[in-house]
Amino acid sequence: MIFQKENTTRTRENDIYVFILMKIIFFGTPEFAIPSLKKLIEAGFNIAAVVTTPDEPTGRKGTLTPPPVKIFAEKNGLMFSQPTLLSDDRFFEEFKGLEPDVCIVVAYGKLIPKRYLEVPKYGFINIHPSLLPKYRGPSPIQSAILNGDSATGVSIMIIDEKMDHGPILKQIEYVISKDGYFYDTQKELADIGANLLLETLPEYLNGKIIPRKQNDGQATYVGMLDRHHGRIDWAKSAESIYNQVRALSLNPGTWTTLNGKTLNIFRPEMFELASYDKIIREKNRLLIRASNNYISPTVLQLEGKKILPIKDFLNGLGDDNIIIA
CATH class of the missing domain: 3.40.50.170 (Formyl transferase, N-terminal domain)
Structure with a gap:
């Protein structure tokens, strides 16, 4: 026009x-x-x-x-x-x-x-x-x-x-x-x-x-942020991952993989625990080890599924083992 x-x-x-x-x-x-x-x-x-x-x-x-x-x-x-x-x-x-x-x-x-x-x-x-x-x-x-x-x-x-x-x-x-x-x-x-x-x-x-x-x-310069910028590297600090989700979860998305499927992560919390376990699964909480502390997502979305609060998400997984990569 x-x-x-x-x-x-x-x-x-x-x-x-x-x-x-x-x-x-x-x-x-x-x-x-x-x-x-x-x-x-x-x-x-x-x-x-x-x-x-x-x-x-x-x-x-x-x-x-x-x-x-x-x-x-x-x-x-x-x-x-x-x-x-x-x-x-x-x-x-x-x-x-x-x-x-x-x-x-x-x-x-x-x-x-x-x-x-x-x-x-x-x-x-x-x-x-x-x-x-x-x-x-x-x-x-x-x-x-x-x-x-x-x-x-x-x-x-x-x-x-x-x-x-x-x-x-x-x-x-x-x-x-x-x-x-x-x-x-x-x-x-x-x-x-x-x-x-x-x-x-x-x-x-x-x-x-x-x-x-x-x-x-x-001067500093920043480019366009795309899907690969949202891939979570669990070798980074919990603070770095938390900031990544704050910045990118809406667009282009922050994600990892769960048992080989894409897992989008929203609204995480950070926890300090005296543990080195990679994954800690509780009834209503999932903790994933970063380089220093733990990240606990409160809202998630598995590939092909709806966005769910952590309690419903874990119930849907049943007793399946969890492998995060």
């Missing part, structure tokens, strides 16, 4: 567009982006259009499913487009024809080509859920939890040609709960980022913020 032209009148005040009437094009895809888009609308900003990714097949039947931002845009009567490639010349001309003053990017999922960056007067502003230059890349929240960090944050930055490299406008720190899982942490950071954007954008548009260059010497 290509944009339909919208008639919008600009006004000037001392040769500067009144920011509340500036044309904004919003780029975003997942649930994480919605709080920011919603805040902009509620504050009265002019969302000229929304750009999101194409519908994708999901589930066993491969049903085409729209991204959350598309669903939100449709419900709120926003003009939107779902280009397969930003290199599409026709889409670029439509984008340019909207004459955006500034573009906001929140978890869009694709790099923005240089020619797009040159169109809006105030550039492309991005919300990145880390304290840049730490954790540049697509998995900053999961990486912070995976590494056992006690804090992370949100950065509002200007996009340039390199990934998460542009100058910083504002940052805010966020303390990660010791028991915080990715889903909950992501939701909180999405809300924090939306509020910080609403605070930062008017100040930036009014020239009250001087962008601050990132220290490239302190």
